[in-house]
Amino acid sequence: MSFEDEMSDAFRRAGEEFRLRDAGTLVEGGLTRGHRRVARRRVAVTAGVLAVALTTGGGLYVGSKERTDTATRPFEVSAPQIENILDNAIHQTGIAVDDRRFSSRGSSTALTPARASVNYNDGWGRASTVLTVRRVDVTDPSLTDLITCPPQGSSPHEECTTRPGDRVVKGYTDAGRAGGVKKWVVTMVSTKGYLIEIATSNVKASPGDRRGEAPQGRNPRLGTPKLRLMAAFVESSFTREGAPNKFGTTLYGSESDSGDFVAIIKYLLPKRFQVVSQGEVGASGHVVVKEGSSPERTYIEVTRTASEPEGQVRNLPHGIKVGTQELPGREPGVVQFKAHAQWPNYMSISVSAYNATSPKSGKAAPKPMITMDELTNIAADGVWHVARSVMTPATKTDPGAAPKTRGRLGLFHSWAPTP
Amino acid sequence: MRQCRADEFLAFTEGRVGHMFRSACLLTGGDTHLAEDLVQETLGRMYAKWTRVSAADNPAAYAQTMLVRTYLTYRRRRSAGECPVDEVPDNALTPREDLTLRVTLLAALRQLAPKDRAVLVLRYWDDRSVEETAHAMNVSSAAVRTRSTRALARLRDQLGGTIVDFTSV
Numbered sequence: 001m002s003f004e005d006e007m008s009d010a011f012r013r014a015g016e017e018f019r020l021r022d023a024g025t026l027v028e029g030g031l032t033r034g035h036r037r038v039a040r041r042r043v044a045v046t047a048g049v050l051a052v053a054l055t056t057g058g059g060l061y062v063g064s065k066e067r068t069d070t071a072t073r074p075f076e077v078s079a080p081q082i083e084n085i086l087d088n089a090i091h092q093t094g095i096a097v098d099d100r101r102f103s104s105r106g107s108s109t110a111l112t113p114a115r116a117s118v119n120y121n122d123g124w125g126r127a128s129t130v131l132t133v134r135r136v137d138v139t140d141p142s143l144t145d146l147i148t149c150p151p152q153g154s155s156p157h158e159e160c161t162t163r164p165g166d167r168v169v170k171g172y173t174d175a176g177r178a179g180g181v182k183k184w185v186v187t188m189v190s191t192k193g194y195l196i197e198i199a200t201s202n203v204k205a206s207p208g209d210r211r212g213e214a215p216q217g218r219n220p221r222l223g224t225p226k227l228r229l230m231a232a233f234v235e236s237s238f239t240r241e242g243a244p245n246k247f248g249t250t251l252y253g254s255e256s257d258s259g260d261f262v263a264i265i266k267y268l269l270p271k272r273f274q275v276v277s278q279g280e281v282g283a284s285g286h287v288v289v290k291e292g293s294s295p296e297r298t299y300i301e302v303t304r305t306a307s308e309p310e311g312q313v314r315n316l317p318h319g320i321k322v323g324t325q326e327l328p329g330r331e332p333g334v335v336q337f338k339a340h341a342q343w344p345n346y347m348s349i350s351v352s353a354y355n356a357t358s359p360k361s362g363k364a365a366p367k368p369m370i371t372m373d374e375l376t377n378i379a380a381d382g383v384w385h386v387a388r389s390v391m392t393p394a395t396k397t398d399p400g401a402a403p404k405t406r407g408r409l410g411l412f413h414s415w416a417p418t419p
Numbered sequence: 420m421r422q423c424r425a426d427e428f429l430a431f432t433e434g435r436v437g438h439m440f441r442s443a444c445l446l447t448g449g450d451t452h453l454a455e456d457l458v459q460e461t462l463g464r465m466y467a468k469w470t471r472v473s474a475a476d477n478p479a480a481y482a483q484t485m486l487v488r489t490y491l492t493y494r495r496r497r498s499a500g501e502c503p504v505d506e507v508p509d510n511a512l513t514p515r516e517d518l519t520l521r522v523t524l525l526a527a528l529r530q531l532a533p534k535d536r537a538v539l540v541l542r543y544w545d546d547r548s549v550e551e552t553a554h555a556m557n558v559s560s561a562a563v564r565t566r567s568t569r570a571l572a573r574l575r576d577q578l579g580g581t582i583v584d585f586t587s588v
Contacts, residue, residue, distance in 0.1 A: 003571065003575055004543070004571065007539070007543045007571065007574070008543045008544075008546070010520060010524050011445065011524070011539075011540070011543045011544040012544070013520055013521075014445070014520055014521045014524045014525065015441045015442070015444065015445050015544055016441065017521050018440065018441045018444040018451065018454075020436065020437050020440040020441075023433065023436045023437060023440075024433075026436055026440070026455060026458055026459055026462070027429060027432045027433060027436055027462060029459045029462075030432065030436075030458070030459045030460075030461070030462020030463050030465070030466065031425060031428060031429065031432075031462065031463075031466055032463075033459060033460065033462065033463025033466070034428070034462065034463040034464070034465065034466020034467050034469075035466070036463070037463050037464065037466070037467040038466070038467050041467070223452050223453070223456070224456070225452040225455060225456070226452065318526075318530060318577070345529075382522050382523070382526040383522050385449070385522060385525075385526065
């Protein structure tokens with residue numbers, strides 16, 4: 001078979017592996033974009049002036065609607081809880097975040113929203129995301145205004161999409177009008193009685209504190225699909241009774257999750273090893289291995305990180321940068337071999353091996369049974385690109401808290417820069 | 420009138436959206452989120468030009484052409500610093516043999532220039548001729564041949580001369 005024939009076959013096999021999860025939503029969104037595109041074309045001359053006027057009006061309108069909420073439904077969430085929910089939600093998206101700095105405020109009344117913001121390093125610099133949760137009465141008809149696009153031709157948003165059922169509306173602030181600053185927001189009304197809003201922008205500071213910050217990049221780096229995923233996660237983190245559940249509030253990294261890291265480590269391990277124990281938390285996993293009947297053990301862990309390779313740094317083909325280090329362990333005689341690979345797309349994988357059954361345990365072998373070259377091969381394998389670190393509701397210990405229904409609507413909308 | 424147009428559009432796209440999504444996944448090197456956005460943007464453009472699309476001899480090919488052009492426009496507009504960790508696909512692992520092939524091929528595709536990638540997708544995924552590919556990309560047939568040869572050579576280098584090794588695991 002010629003290479004061209006092989007290529008046709010490979011494309012077919014690789015392409016057909018991709019499964020579209022929600023074709024209806026995608027088509028509906030495309031149709032709405034089409035409607036808006038047609039409308040924009042028709043009102044091209046007047047839209048600019050009208051939109052400038054309505055951008056401010058739209059913001060005030062949304063604000064006033066929120067202030068009219070006087071529901072007395074119970075609502076109790078502490079600052080650490082809302083912070084953990086945001087932390088878990090952002091890890092849910094699968095992106096690697098480092099050096100997370102939180103600011104949060106709890107709430108004990110439906111009149112006050114709970115709010116948490118996180119400023120983090122995603123490997124490309126600092127970015128911020130803000131979560132706000134408010135208790136609402138889902139039968140309140142005025143909520144529909146918050147989650148429905150304005151009429152065509154009079155929208156302050158550059159783009160806005162409403163979806164039926166589990167709907168999402170999205171919009172982008174006009175780059176020229178707003179000086180390049182964009183904010184993307186998902187607003188969702190949960191059937192359990194919450195108004196959930198997640199926002200991010202293409203400035204380093206939090207979206208509410210953006211003055212003086214120049215935009216970085218054309219768009220916020222956290223994409224709109226990931227924001228939608230975060231909103232769905234937050235929705236599933238609250239009960240109908242007005243309190244958060246363990247699903248969202250569990251401290252990130254304190255419970256095992258079913259990801260792909262252990263499966264991939266075992267796949268990449270040299271065949272001479274047998275795995276005697278394993279574990280996985282978020283974007284990291286570990287195995288303890290032995291070789292034959294030897295009593296010696298080696299602990300090998302893999303972590304997806306946002307940091308740079310350190311130690312002896314060299315370049316591999318395809319732009320992969322690798323750093324290797326030999327470091328002293330915590331206990332006497334324990335040695336840590338570490339290989340850290342970074343791809344051109346800034347995905348970073350760090351693999352460490354200890355001559356112990358855990359990083360905190362005593363020495364269990366004269367040295368790690370795996371070589372630095374073998375560790376480097378594991379770290380620099382492209383299969384890590386498909387490793388999922390997502391926490392799924394099915395793995396959690398509180399099945400009653402898992403979502404039974406999806407949120408009613410969602411909204412992406414834009415906001416105008418502060419003059 | 421508008422409802423009729425929307426109904427026609429929906430009837431057409433419901434049968435095509437899956438293939439468009441898979442094409443977009445290959446074009447983006449496996450970034451499914453970006454692929455969804457590309458498809459949605461393409462559908463929006465198609466609706467705006469629905470009269471022309473529906474009157475085309477082959478609306479399906481027209482849709483694929485619009486998808487490729489949307490992708491190339493997106494790549495052209497995007498600044499170099501806006502391609503962070505989003506390139507990590509969020510898909511569950513597939514069976515081992517397909518995973519190896521998919522990861523290897525997508526990784527190799529990501530190393531190619533966007534136009535080279537588009538040429539390969541049109542030629543080997545959509546089975547377009549050189550002339551059809553040239554029309555879809557608004558370039559000459561000679562340019563398509565050059566790009567195709569160059570891209571295949573790069574892929575061959577990256578894959579070690581054959582991809583059978585990855586498909587027969």
